Amino acid sequence: MDEHTRDPGVAPPLGTPAGWRPIRREWEHATLRRATEHAVRLHNDAAxxxxxxxxxxxxxxxxxxxxxxxxxxxxxxxxxxRHKHDVDVPEGARSLARTARKYLQDTPADFYGLDVGGLRDTLAEVESEPDAFDGFRLVLDGEPVTAYPADYAFADDLP
Incomplete structure (x- = not known):
């Protein structure tokens, strides 16, 4: 693990996703898990x-x-x-979905607790039909989590 991505305060997952080291009971990159948690919650809150x-x-x-x-x-x-879809720019949504899927193609299906497999499936649908984003929520540890004030505070504290 890179020392700059270590954070002993990041909680363990509910299961054993890629990125979690069950024998050592730690994340390979705890700051990646923390950023993923906040990003997923904020995404699901349309932030x-x-x-x-x-x-x-x-x-x-x-x-x-x-x-x-x-x-x-x-x-x-x-x-x-998703943002492009919500502001009614379907071609932008399609193009970004295509690029996102390419970047995520070799990512484990449950990376740092994010349901990457489900996200890839939705992105593939969005490439032909941007309205596939309607009602879509990212899933973390098996749940479509929602934002807390702490998620907004984390984003506000970023440089």
Whole structure:
């Protein structure tokens, strides 16, 4: 683990997703889990710019081509695609969904607790029909979680 991505205050998952080290009882990159939690909750609350920023600043922790970098980039693109859908820019939603799916194609289906498999399936649908985003919510640890004030505070504290 890179020391700069360590955070002993990040809670363990409900299951054993990729990124969790069950024998050591720690996240490979705890700050990635923290950023993912906040981004998913904010996305599901339609706070797309805040959700995007949570992932953007975490993305800087990883080198180009790493699975963590690709995951962050793909999640950013997926969040941006959803935003484009909600502001009625269907071509933008399609294009960003296509890019997001490419970045996420080799990501484990349950990476850091995010249902990446379900997200990839939805992104594939959005490529042909942006309205597939209607009612879509990201799933973390098996639940479509919602935002708390702490999620907004985390985003507000980003540089």
């Amino acid at each position: 797309y710019l805040d959700a995007y920023d949570c992932v953007k600043y975490e993305w800087y922790n990883y080198g180009d081509g790493t699975r963590e970098s690709k995951f962050c980039h793909g999640l950013q693109q997926a969040i941006a695609a």
